Amino acid sequence: MNILILGSGGREHTFAYQIAKSNHCKNLFVAPGNAGTAAIATNIALSVTDFTAIENFVVEKDINMVVVGPEDPLVLGIANHFKDTPRLQDVMLIGPSKKGALLEGSKERAKEFMLQHKIPTAAYKSFTKESLTAGKAFLETLKAPYVLKADGLAAGKGVLIIKDLNEAKEALGKMLGGQFGDASNTVVIEEFLDGIELSVFVLTDGKNYKILPTAKDYKRIGEGDTGLNTGGMGAISPVPFADATLLEKIEERIVKPTINGLKKEKIDYKGFVFIGLIKVGDEPYVIEYNVRMGDPETEVVLPRIKTDLVDVFKATYEQSLDTLNFELDEKAAATIMVVSGGYPEAYEKGKIITGLETIKDSIVFHAGTAISDGTLVTNGGRVIAVTSLDLDYKKAIKKSYQNIEKLHFDTMYYRKDIGFDLE
Structure with a gap:
């Protein structure tokens, strides 16, 4: 093939x-x-x-x-x-x-879908430039912090969480004024949910589905989840706090209604549903949908799938996922992302990368790399992900960090606390 x-x-x-x-x-x-x-x-x-x-x-x-x-x-x-x-x-x-991809392409559409199919999510309202005054009034009805989301695709930068009411009102005006281009022509204002996040990945053929391993990623650039949002600084799979009871709630209240909703609306959907969740107390709520695999979650989820991936995709296309023998590795996986200095803001490309040949017992996944004059160089903000597997997720984390120490390029940076909050 x-x-x-x-x-x-x-x-x-x-x-x-x-x-x-x-x-x-x-x-x-x-x-x-x-x-x-x-x-x-x-x-x-x-x-x-x-x-x-x-x-x-x-x-x-x-x-x-x-x-x-x-x-x-x-x-x-x-x-x-x-x-x-x-x-x-x-x-x-x-x-x-x-039509299926609109679940990610429009935050407003995703929220409407969740309400229509009774999928638990935060309360919300949508606003445009013409309803800016109403949007500011709606903010006054909420408790801090305030969540503002650009409706369209904004390269992962269209979600703002603001603690001060006046700052939130000012940010709403900027967003509706074109801060994120057409993506913020409509802004969704959400109730803030306080809890711990996790991601559930589902592969569906439009009729049947398979739930892939859970994962938790780390978005902030700084340790202790501080600083600017990034595309992701690391991930762990499975999520240690996602016990059988929580996973059953997720499947019954979120996964099944999502797949059934797609069928009910006659949406042609053969692919991934990435469900961004938050656990509030003991209850799961949907923060957002994505219609593809996440990054760096893919780097910990796919290595744990033992079934031939081409067989998995073939069954997805042929709508025979229900007959597929789907095997997962019981080992945990941890990936740490190595990034260019300055990321997620301005950074330089073309830095020579050394030490890859010395890495053992881990898998190196390239994110932003290129070959220049026969030499491996940086070519993006997120440069390399180092993934390790072990029956104990803490040992997997340790293994990734030990191997990262063998890597080098000028201005190289990585978070040193990935997974530590799960202990």
Whole structure:
């Protein structure tokens, strides 16, 4: 089978790492990929949102399966493009339709879906520029802190949590005034939920589903969860505090109603549902939906799936997930993200990376790397994720940190407290 993965980060390198091990994989391509994917697949210089170029490549190389990594092509309707194009209709594309991708593409749509299908979530209201005054009045009815979310895709930067009422009102005005471009033409204001977060990943074929391992990621740049939000500084799987009782509540109150809601609304959905949750007391609530795997959660979730990933994706496309023997590794996984100095704000690229060849008993996933004149260099804010597995998650964390100490590039930074809050 010839397989194409769309994307360039740690998530896509992890997909490539798992798929390359499959007996079904003949030729593996990643577009555009990174230095890590180049070592196990063929990188192709294609934009993930250039559907015409992707279509031509898929036909030229006789691609049988396309795995979509990031959200942008899904929200723009790549699944619909494949379904509506005669010469692509036999290609197995893993990802939801444009209508399904709206669960991530619009915060307002996601909240409406949750209310419609009685899925527990925070109370909210949506506002536009024309209703700015009403939005400020609504803020006055809430208790601090105040949660403001840009309705559309804002590259992970469109969520603000503000403690001061006047600052929240000012921030609302800025957002509706174009702070995040078209993404904040509508702003969702939510009730703040106080608890501990976790992520649940579900793979659905539109009828059946499989729940993947749980994970907890760490968004803030600074230790103790301080500083600016990032794309993710590390992750642990499974989540130690997610016991059988909580997982049963999540499946019954959130996963099943979500999948049934998609069916009820006749939404074509063959792909991942990433459910961002918060545990308030003993009760789970949905913070948000994403319609693809998270990063760096992918780097701890996929290595724990023992079943051939191509078989998993094939069953997803053929709507036979209910017959799949789905096996998970009982070991825990921990990944630590190594980033460029200055990230998530301004940072320099092109720093030489050394020490990779000395890493043992861990998996290195490339996120923002490239090859320049035959040398491995940094090419992004998040550069490398180091993943380790062990029956004890604390030992997995320790192993990742020990291996990170062998790495070096100028201005290299990583958090030294990933998973410590779970002890």
